[in-house]
Amino acid sequence: MRPLMVLGIIVLMTPTPLWADDEAGTISGTIGEVQVDLSVWKEQSDFYGDGNSGGVSIMTRPVARDDGLGALAIGFEGSNFAEGAFTSFEITIGDAAAEYRSEYSANLDHQLQVVITRGEKRGDSLLLAGTVRGTLIWRQLMPISERKENPSRQLPVELVFDVVVVNAL
Numbered sequence: 001m002r003p004l005m006v007l008g009i010i011v012l013m014t015p016t017p018l019w020a021d022d023e024a025g026t027i028s029g030t031i032g033e034v035q036v037d038l039s040v041w042k043e044q045s046d047f048y049g050d051g052n053s054g055g056v057s058i059m060t061r062p063v064a065r066d067d068g069l070g071a072l073a074i075g076f077e078g079s080n081f082a083e084g085a086f087t088s089f090e091i092t093i094g095d096a097a098a099e100y101r102s103e104y105s106a107n108l109d110h111q112l113q114v115v116i117t118r119g120e121k122r123g124d125s126l127l128l129a130g131t132v133r134g135t136l137i138w139r140q141l142m143p144i145s146e147r148k149e150n151p152s153r154q155l156p157v158e159l160v161f162d163v164v165v166v167n168a169l
Contacts, residue, residue, distance in 0.1 A: 023039070023042075023164070024039070024040035024041070024042035024045060024163060024164050024165065025039075025040045025128075025161065025162050025163030025164050026038060026039060026040065026161070026162055026163070027040065027058070027060060027072065027074075027159055027160070027161045027163070028159065028160055028161075029157070029158045029159035029160050030156070030157065030158050030159075031063060031064075031069060031072075031093060031155065031156075031157050031159070032067075032069075032155050032156060032157075034063070034064050034067050034069065036063055036064065036159075038060040038061075038063060038072060039060065039061075040058055040059070040060060040161075040163050040164075040165075041059045041060050041061050041071075042166075044057075044059040045057055045058045045059050045163065045165045045166075046165050046166055046167065046168035047126045047128075047165045047166075047167060047168060048167065048168045048169055050121060051119050051120060051121030051126050052080060052081050052082055052119045052121075053078060053079045053080060053081065054077065054078075055075070055076065055077040056074075056075065056076055056077075056081075056126070056128065056165060057073070057074075057075045057165070057168075058073070058074040058075070058128075058161065058163055058165065059071060059072070059073045059074075060072045060073075062094065062096060063093060065096045068095060068096050068097030068098075069093055069094070069095075069096060070093060070094020070095060070096040070103070071093070071094050072091070072092070072093050072094075073090075073091070073092045073093075074090075074091050074132065074161070075088075075089075075090050075091075076088060076089040076090070076114075077089075081116040081119045081128075082116055082119055084114065084115070084116070086108060086114065088107065088108065089107060089108050089112060089114055089132075090105065090106070090107040091105070091106055091107075091112065091132055091134075091136065091157065091159075092104065092105045092136070093105075093136060093155065093157075095138065098140070100140055100141075100142045100143065100146070101140075101141045101142035102138065102139065102140045102141060102142075103138075103139060103141065104136035104137065104138050104139075104153075104154075104155040105136055105137060105139055106134050106135060106136040106137060106157075110134060110135065110136075110137065111134060111135075112132060112133070112134035113131075113132070113133040113134060114130065114131070114132050114133075115130050115131050116128070116129070116130040117129045117130050117131070118130070124166055124167040125164050125165070125166055125167070126164070126165050126166075126167070127163075127164055128161070128162075128163050128164070128165065129160075129161060129162045129163070130160075130161055131158075131159065131160050131161070132157065132158075132159050132161070133157065133158045133159070134156070134157060135154050135155065135156050135157070136154065136155040136156075136157060137149060137150070137151050137153070137154060137155075138150045138153035138154070138155070
């Protein structure tokens with residue numbers, strides 16, 4: 001065999017870590033009664049900062065349209081993720097069954113339990129893992145003249161994420 005062919009075969013057979021792969025990671029757990037295992041939408045997810053402070057945006061494509069669940073988004077900013085020093089944290093899930101643009105949403109004011117277990121910057125990528133648990137509240141976003149929130153419509157979430165996001169700058 002030629003040396004370059006052997007080298008090529010060795011490279012193809014060598015396992016690569018998640019951060020070197022084209023995959024952007026997963027979010028899994030439960031949303032309401034639905035068990036989910038979602039792939040992160042790489043082109044719509046990013047971060048800025050040093051890996052333990054700054055801002056992060058994680059997005060998926062629609063979760064389960066048949067169950068009325070649209071895209072999932074997690075976004076947060078802070079100065080020390082590992083210690084839970086968030087200045088903001090929000091999770092939203094589109095309401096795909098609503099007549100008008102609506103979503104289920106919660107932020108730090110809604111007593112979300114958020115734990116970041118890993119925040120490691122490697123070059124232009126951030127390896128991030130953690131959990132988020134809480135209850136999202138339904139809100140109608142459009143038409144603007146009819147914006148409203150309905151606290152009686154709730155959606156519990158218990159999610160684990162293990163993602164790789166690329167620097168936004």
